[in-house]
Amino acid sequence: AQSVTQLGSHVSVSEGALVLLRCNYSSSVPPYLFWYVQYPNQGLQLLLKYTSAATLVKGINGFEAEFKKSETSFHLTKPSAHMSDAAEYFCAVSDRTGNQFYFGTGTSLTVIP
Amino acid sequence: DAGVIQSPRHEVTEMGQEVTLRCKPISGHNSLFWYRQTMMRGLELLIYFNNNVPIDDSGMPEDRFSAKMPNASFSTLKIQPSEPRDSAVYFCASTQLAGANNGQFFGPGTRLTVL
Numbered sequence: 001a002q003s004v005t006q007l008g009s010h011v012s013v014s015e016g017a018l019v020l021l022r023c024n025y026s027s028s029v030p031p032y033l034f035w036y037v038q039y040p041n042q043g044l045q046l047l048l049k050y051t052s053a054a055t056l057v058k059g060i061n062g063f064e065a066e067f068k069k070s071e072t073s074f075h076l077t078k079p080s081a082h083m084s085d086a087a088e089y090f091c092a093v094s095d096r097t098g099n100q101f102y103f104g105t106g107t108s109l110t111v112i113p
Numbered sequence: 114d115a116g117v118i119q120s121p122r123h124e125v126t127e128m129g130q131e132v133t134l135r136c137k138p139i140s141g142h143n144s145l146f147w148y149r150q151t152m153m154r155g156l157e158l159l160i161y162f163n164n165n166v167p168i169d170d171s172g173m174p175e176d177r178f179s180a181k182m183p184n185a186s187f188s189t190l191k192i193q194p195s196e197p198r199d200s201a202v203y204f205c206a207s208t209q210l211a212g213a214n215n216g217q218f219f220g221p222g223t224r225l226t227v228l
Contacts, residue, residue: 034216043117043204043219051214090156092217097210101146101217105155 002027002093006104014112019063019078021107023091026072033074034092035065038106044090050074061085086111115139117220119205125226131193134223137186138207146217147180147190148204156204162188163210195227 007022025031032051036044048059055067061084065076074091091104118137126132138145146161160170162182170180177196182188192199202224206217 032214032216036216036219041224043221044206044217045219046216049214049216094214094216096214101158103156103158 004104012110013081019081021076023074025093032094036090038088119220129194134190136188136205142207146206149201151201
């Protein structure tokens with residue numbers, strides 16, 4: 001069975017500062033991993049995904065994430081936060097069939113001007 | 114390409130009324146998911162279908178909730194009778210089973226308020 005844990009339900013960063021959102025996964029088989037972003041009053045939008053190719057994955061809006069098998073982690077980073085990055089971020093894990101898809105509890109990112 | 118389409122976007126109803134939420138998945142997708150999102154419980158999977166067949170409905174909160182997928186391009190989630198605690202945002206998502214590595218694509222959600 002798969003699961004994900006997002007450490008920190010709320011993260012605040014200053015505009016221009018590094019963004020680091022943490023995600024650890026549990027999986028008995030090599031998983032697929034995803035980060036989604038949800039802006040206020042909108043649905044979830046795929047930011048990036050890891051599907052066993054390159055371990056450093058680049059996504060939209062300058063975000064990237066690194067798959068670290070030894071740490072069972074898939075943390076999301078962005079070098080410089082923008083005000084427009086304020087949103088809820090969800091980490092998700094899936095098995096290879098797509099039938100087992102689990103979301104983390106989400107991390108709310110606040111960007112301080 | 115049109116994304117996942119949900120209707121209505123907002124629904125306000127009174128306790129005891131029947132509510133029907135609708136979803137049109139992305140064309141070609143053969144797996145459909147219904148989620149509920151609240152502040153208290155976050156994002157919860159209610160039920161999902163593969164090739165129009167319900168696979169796992171263990172997340173459906175109680176018998177008042179039912180979901181159908183009569184064909185590959187349409188699904189409904191019905192609540193009868195509705196209760197105030199059903200107030201939430203309901204999302205529909207779809208994906209292609211063969212492309213599990215593409216993740217799920219979400220609709221804009223239906224915001225349900227039960228008075």
